[in-house]
Amino acid sequence: MKRAEIARLLTMAAAFDRRTLGEADVAAWHSVLDDLDFPEAESALKAHYADTREFVMPSDIRRRAIAARRDRANRAENARIMAELHGPKPDADTYARGFALAASALRPPDHDDDAEKTARWAFVRSVPCPYCGADVGHPCVRSGTQSPLRMTAGHPSRVEAAEKANP
Numbered sequence: 184m185k186r187a188e189i190a191r192l193l194t195m196a197a198a199f200d201r202r203t204l205g206e207a208d209v210a211a212w213h214s215v216l217d218d219l220d221f222p223e224a225e226s227a228l229k230a231h232y233a234d235t236r237e238f239v240m241p242s243d244i245r246r247r248a249i250a251a252r253r254d255r256a257n258r259a260e261n262a263r264i265m266a267e268l269h270g271p272k273p274d275a276d277t278y279a280r281g282f283a284l285a286a287s288a289l290r291p292p293d294h295d296d297d298a299e300k301t302a303r304w305a306f307v308r309s310v311p312c313p314y315c316g317a318d319v320g321h322p323c324v325r326s327g328t329q330s331p332l333r334m335t336a337g338h339p340s341r342v343e344a345a346e347k348a349n350p
């Protein structure tokens with residue numbers, strides 16, 4: 184705080200406690216509180232007289248201002264931690280793009296123009312599956328059912344069999 188701000192602060196204090204003010208008071212208070220900002224000193228003064236009828240001294244202002252700073256820092260740190268924990272919420276566009284990306288990654292190659300993948304699946308299906316018994320050219324099925332496996336080329340043993348048959 185500048186000396187003019189100290190004078191302003193002491194004028195406010197005088198309104199509460201009827202103290203008399205002089206240049207010496209301003210100089211003394213300035214020597215102790217020059218590193219505080221006026222707004223935080225003003226808040227500390229108000230907090231002091233909201234709390235007690237004791238005549239305010241520079242140490243009261245400093246103690247309350249430093250405590251308030253620590254509170255603000257803690258709140259900011261908590262907010263930062265919470266933001267980190269919960270992460271930013273994706274907007275609708277980001278969500279839609281992410282969904283489309285995930286859906287395309289899961290799409291079976293029958294509906295995919297990825298030629299290499301299609302060729303790989305045809306290669307695996309060039310032999311019958313020793314595990315589920317699927318015929319050549321037919322997809323593997325979930326064991327005990329007729330429901331075809333859509334996410335893989337075939338059972339691991341069929342992949343092995345295909346590789347053996349076509350070294």
Ligand SMILES: [Zn+2]
Pocket residue numbers: 312313314315316317322323324337338341
């Ligand atoms: Zn199979």
